[in-house]
Amino acid sequence: MATIRDVAKHAGVSVATVSRVINSPDKVSEETCRRVQQSIEALGFEPDFLARTWRTRETRTIAAVMSDNTSPHHGVTLREAAVIALAHDYNLFLCTTFFDPEIERRYLRMLRMRKVDGILLNNASDCKDEIAKFAEMQVPVVLLNRPLGDYGPMVDAVVVDSYRGSFDLVEHLIQTGHQRIGLVYSAALHKFHQHERLRGYRDALSAHEIPYDESLVRSIPVGRSFGLPLAPNMLAFPTRPTAVYAAGYGTGLAVMTLVREQGLRVPEDIAFAMFDDVMWGEFINPPLTLVRNPAETLGRVAMELIFARMADRQRPPQEVHLQPTLIVRRSCGCPSWLPGPSTPAAST
Amino acid sequence: MATIRDVAKHAGVSVATVSRVINSPDKVSEETCRRVQQSIEALGFEPDFLARTWRTRETRTIAAVMSDNTSPHHGVTLREAAVIALAHDYNLFLCTTFFDPEIERRYLRMLRMRKVDGILLNNASDCKDEIAKFAEMQVPVVLLNRPLGDYGPMVDAVVVDSYRGSFDLVEHLIQTGHQRIGLVYSAALHKFHQHERLRGYRDALSAHEIPYDESLVRSIPVGRSFGLPLAPNMLAFPTRPTAVYAAGYGTGLAVMTLVREQGLRVPEDIAFAMFDDVMWGEFINPPLTLVRNPAETLGRVAMELIFARMADRQRPPQEVHLQPTLIVRRSCGCPSWLPGPSTPAAST
DNA sequence: TTGTAAGCGTTATCAA
């Protein structure tokens, strides 16, 4: 393989000039530039990426440290991140942590040694100190779907508006005619989103003057193997709600399983909706009403924050908020399909 | 940051000795080793990964070049690959190509310049020459779910047995009581698997003395946006089959949508089964009967092939075959639930 | 077992 020295000799110039032709052609006379280009062609020279990386300390690599890469939502975010990376001629490390703080720390350590140029992080469980080190080294870190909190001055965040999504979904249920709406969530959901989704639920109820009934709200255990270890009476509310709202992907799967096992028809016996997008929601029967996380935008914006901070290391930390979208399909029934207490105004 | 020189000075030895302590401690006297270790501790020295990488030409990086990382099957394969990589202290590049040969070539070019230590490739569309270059540079390449073909001497492959999975699935349908079984596939499926799955279908039929009826086999267009651009009469077989077998993920989604849109009940009106695993298959109603691709094993074995070839560059190309598993759930009905011609032996 | 010293291929500084 030809080196920059070979090219220099071939073109009759110094190595410095060749380097300039490659990195800042405007600082070289057109004449010389052309001649060097030709030599590069002639020798089939390709700059040694590793040598350059080492010299410049730029790895052109971003890492995505994700608790899970298989769930549809994360998969899409990752994909989009990789696309943006490619557009900038960067590559993306896939670091799946399985929610394990140990693995997370291990990865962060590797990434620090490897001097990655930026980090996407979706589950900063227990690693403020590691993150601080990156900040110190001026490496941009972006939190995915986690509020900024007190993560120091170098960190940005992009967060989906759980409150709004939850509010919209519950309001839709109410407008469809539901009054008794169960809420099921799990501890797997980040505290922040637990809180926000519950708040959205309560506010939607009270906006429609439906009293909040604590017995309709449940936290269930959802393990890594989604939906398996369920108490069969998980849906045994004192009085069965006409609709169940699952506050996340894991609980959604769990509730679906349970509903099926109890032989309940959706939406006739019980309406069902969930937070988080699943791409198969439209294929199954009945198609699922759900709140779509803007997963692509999440990935894209997060990467853009990385590059923005690379361009200006001094900019103040930013917390970008993304709006989820309510996707109405058929799993909740249609307005006034319900017997009993009807909606305020049944247009159509 | 401390360098190896600082450590050497601090410990009163040469840099070579420090290097040896790090890379081959057995070549250093215990006494010296301990002293150097202490200096390393004291100075908080961490070897410069980039310098080492450049010197040794070992990037400790594997790339996974995948047509798609969002489908459940690929997601799992990727996850498993990352796990194995981590166990070896390697990192994994995520390279999603969207089935675009242009992007694929672009990635392969980047990876060559970056000198990755190995490559997983699931859709070698049009890049024999690029792969040849890797082979030349002694970089292990493993084909995922593609037959070895004529990909040269450095390439290994791991392939799921499409024939067997198809045969088992169709035989199950027959044993459940079905005689008229539709097969739907799409051009998105690699030729090799198209052929193998059709062969499995035909052989299962003939093993049970059911004549092959060409009018029951259909190729449908499945775009990148799964299931959307469908002719509504896609299922309008001359005589409607009692069961439809979708030969892959994309067609599976398409068929499910169509069945729902036509108001057919599964399995009462039409039984349904598909090739390819979807993790939500067990959550929906009815739970899906399908052929599970051993996606984890695929990822694991592929990575092991990479490391095996790293250890012995001369070993002959290997094509590992993996067996898929038929997962029987409820979307095909139960033995002899069908009216009409019954199964040979209906043992409860 | 240890030390010396020659690279590895670039980029960047400084002088011309």
Add this chain to the structure above:
DNA sequence: TTGATAACGCTTACAA
């Protein structure tokens, strides 16, 4: 605009 040359931090013959 160009050239000479000094880093960058490590590994590895080879010599002691």
